[in-house]
Amino acid sequence: MLLKGGRVVDPCMNIDDELDILIEGERIRGVGKGINVKGAEVFDVKGKVVVPGFIDLHVHLRDPGQTYKEDIESGLRCAVAGGFTTILCMPNTNPPVDTAETVKYIIDKAKRVELCEVLPCGAVTKGRKGKELSNMYLLKEAGCIAFTDDGSPVQDALLMKRALQIAKQLDSFIMNHCEDDTISYGHINEGYIHALTGIAPRSPEAEEIMIARDCILSLKTEGHIHIQHVSSSLSVEIIKYFKEKGAPITAEVNPMHLYFTEEVIKEVGSNGKVNPPLRKEEDRIALIKALREGIIDCVATDHAPHAPYEKGFIEESMPGIIGLQTALPIMLELKRLGYLTLNDIVRLMSCNPARIISKKDHGISAGNPANLTVFDEDMEWILDESTNYSKSRNTPLWERRIKGKVIMTIYMGKIVFKGKY
Ligand code: DOR
Numbered sequence: 001m002l003l004k005g006g007r008v009v010d011p012c013m014n015i016d017d018e019l020d021i022l023i024e025g026e027r028i029r030g031v032g033k034g035i036n037v038k039g040a041e042v043f044d045v046k047g048k049v050v051v052p053g054f055i056d057l058h059v060h061l062r063d064p065g066q067t068y069k070e071d072i073e074s075g076l077r078c079a080v081a082g083g084f085t086t087i088l089c090m091p092n093t094n095p096p097v098d099t100a101e102t103v104k105y106i107i108d109k110a111k112r113v114e115l116c117e118v119l120p121c122g123a124v125t126k127g128r129k130g131k132e133l134s135n136m137y138l139l140k141e142a143g144c145i146a147f148t149d150d151g152s153p154v155q156d157a158l159l160m161k162r163a164l165q166i167a168k169q170l171d172s173f174i175m176n177h178c179e180d181d182t183i184s185y186g187h188i189n190e191g192y193i194h195a196l197t198g199i200a201p202r203s204p205e206a207e208e209i210m211i212a213r214d215c216i217l218s219l220k221t222e223g224h225i226h227i228q229h230v231s232s233s234l235s236v237e238i239i240k241y242f243k244e245k246g247a248p249i250t251a252e253v254n255p256m257h258l259y260f261t262e263e264v265i266k267e268v269g270s271n272g273k274v275n276p277p278l279r280k281e282e283d284r285i286a287l288i289k290a291l292r293e294g295i296i297d298c299v300a301t302d303h304a305p306h307a308p309y310e311k312g313f314i315e316e317s318m319p320g321i322i323g324l325q326t327a328l329p330i331m332l333e334l335k336r337l338g339y340l341t342l343n344d345i346v347r348l349m350s351c352n353p354a355r356i357i358s359k360k361d362h363g364i365s366a367g368n369p370a371n372l373t374v375f376d377e378d379m380e381w382i383l384d385e386s387t388n389y390s391k392s393r394n395t396p397l398w399e400r401r402i403k404g405k406v407i408m409t410i411y412m413g414k415i416v417f418k419g420k421y
Helices: 072-081 099-112 136-142 157-169 190-199 204-221 231-242 255-259 261-270 281-293 327-336 343-358
Strands: 001-012 017-026 025-032 042-044 049-052 054-059 084-089 117-122 174-176 226-227 250-251 372-382 401-411 414-419
Touching: 001 343, 001 372, 025 327, 049 204, 049 343, 054 072, 054 327, 054 343, 072 084, 072 099, 072 401, 072 414, 084 372, 084 401, 117 136, 136 157, 157 174, 157 204, 190 261, 204 226, 204 231, 231 250, 231 281, 250 255, 250 281, 255 281, 255 327, 281 343, 327 343, 327 401
Parallel strands: 001 042, 001 049, 054 084, 084 117, 174 226, 226 250
Antiparallel strands: 001 017, 017 025, 049 372, 372 401, 401 414
């Protein structure tokens, strides 16, 4: 297969040029100008952007147990439509991912679907109940890449300390959803809409306190903590402080927190409800700045599907927003607004997540697996029944016109998604 004349952007390989990419079998065979090979299937991608496949460190596939929201097949269709070739799936399934059997179920099913790479995360605690550590050794052996109780923060500091120590021994890492339950009981940001409506709040300090605790534990244990979905400006300052002290910390942000504030809830109601919540404009701007400065390492979608009946009144609604298909359009909008460059986007969606999971052969270079995403920066489309691959539709962007579209995703040399172009 030959991709001809696209703008190839890969900051890890120091590439930003109009180039051809030759793929043979599962691997990239050559990258350069004027490549011509007899018998190759040629795709003219002039005017399009070609990048190393995106990697999402935070996806809820809901399988096993909640397949009315999503399942491994629909989730992966959504992932490749969004340009992702590797995803990490969260363990808040039913049963939770705390046994080797459940890990095997996910790995086997993902292999059968064979659309992109799926790396399961195991639960930090048994049943995600926060009381007793899961058997992390066994889960690692079964194929877990990292550990998290996502959705449920690990409240117990001693458990978190032990988890970081074990993760270090296993050459793995802990991802934490940071929100201290003792001061986080509500549904939306402690801010304007909360004050206006009286809806119970989730305060930013709930997040900041737990991030500070986890950063201290990471510094002391030298265990790698990955902070999930950072949402407040003070959280950014805390992470910066401890990174500068040399703690092995990485952090992600959800594109929704980069694009929306709490205000959107007035328009879209519970489709804007997520934990941690959408916050204030000053937080949004601090998060974007943190991405540019490398304080936050990457974006991760926290794709969290829920059925329409679970997204009723705010107080009764499940938290979460789907995001696999809208991550790139949001990032491109931030580029158009002058906040980010194309290089930043690839660094944040591809290079840095690869570094965090120690994926060494990711990038556009001869010999590496052919995991590539081709997109059109300006193509407009609407996320609706006809374009959505998820089983759910819980997003503030539902039926809104958006700009920037993946037109081809290649995983291990095979076209796994092809859009109109
Ligand atoms: O809003 C959220 N929904 N935040 C999480 O951390 C979990 C997620 C879910 O699983 O629905």
